Amino acid sequence: MQSIEIRIGARIRRKGMGWVxxxxxxxxxxxxxAIDLALHRMVRKSQIRRVIRGIxxxxxxxxxxxxxxxxxxxxxxxxxxxKFGWRIQPDRATAENVxxxxxxxxxxxxxxxxxxxxxxxxxxTTLRFKRTAVKEATFRHxxxxxxxxxxxxxxxxxxxxxxxxxxxxxxxxxLRRKVLSDTRTATDWVHAAIKRICREELHG
Numbered sequence: 757m758q759s760i761e762i763r764i765g766a767r768i769r770r771k772g773m774g775w776v777x778x779x780x781x782x783x784x785x786x787x788x789x790a791i792d793l794a795l796h797r798m799v800r801k802s803q804i805r806r807v808i809r810g811i812x813x814x815x816x817x818x819x820x821x822x823x824x825x826x827x828x829x830x831x832x833x834x835x836x837x838x839k840f841g842w843r844i845q846p847d848r849a850t851a852e853n854v855x856x857x858x859x860x861x862x863x864x865x866x867x868x869x870x871x872x873x874x875x876x877x878x879x880x881t882t883l884r885f886k887r888t889a890v891k892e893a894t895f896r897h898x899x900x901x902x903x904x905x906x907x908x909x910x911x912x913x914x915x916x917x918x919x920x921x922x923x924x925x926x927x928x929x930x931l932r933r934k935v936l937s938d939t940r941t942a943t944d945w946v947h948a949a950i951k952r953i954c955r956e957e958l959h960g
Contacts, residue, residue, distance in 0.1 A: 760786045760794040765803065774816040776807065776831040778839040808876050811835050826879040829865045830854045833883060834898060842871035844885065845901040848909030855906045856922050899931055900938040903953070904946055912945045924953045 763785045768775055782791050798804045804812045813827040837844045847866040852858040869885040876883040895901045932954040939950050
């Protein structure tokens with residue numbers, strides 16, 4: 757049991773504090789029963805936190821706020837999608853919020869999903885999955901769908917340089933070439949904006 761806890765702890769450290777996960781992300785570590793017991797013990801020792809049933813995170817302390825912060829709703833959505841094998845994509849307003857392009861604080865975060873329609877309460881936010889056709893399912897990377905949805909939500913005439921810079925700061929440099937390639941079939945103006953986001957990689 758202790759060995760499994762150590763291995764789970766090592767997985768969390770590799771992924772980084774704030775990682776949101778389920779037992780599905782740990783299936784290579786041990787049996788279902790052993791993992792369940794290890795997770796239960798780690799919650800009791802405050803090494804991890806139970807976010808909702810079956811979903812956990814490694815709590816992150818914010819020196820700026822002086823407290824442990826709530827898990828990111830987008831990370832919870834992705835953990836649920838991995839757990840249940842769903843394909844998901846944020847609706848346009850959610851994509852803008854995730855990327856920091858909108859200053860509006862929404863009490864509801866909506867994802868389109870090929871799974872069942874379900875709702876979860878994450879702190880003060882309702883996370884809702886809406887069953888529908890997932891148009892961006894062909895994208896290999898979740899970051900691609902987020903960026904495309906956010907740009908579409910802004911609209912071609914309203915994407916400003918500050919939006920490009922915010923998305924560039926959000927998108928890790930190691931993923932920029934992948935997202936650039938992943939979105940090559942997107943609408944021309946959307947892909948042109950993504951080229952601006954990934955400008956350093958175009959000349960690298």
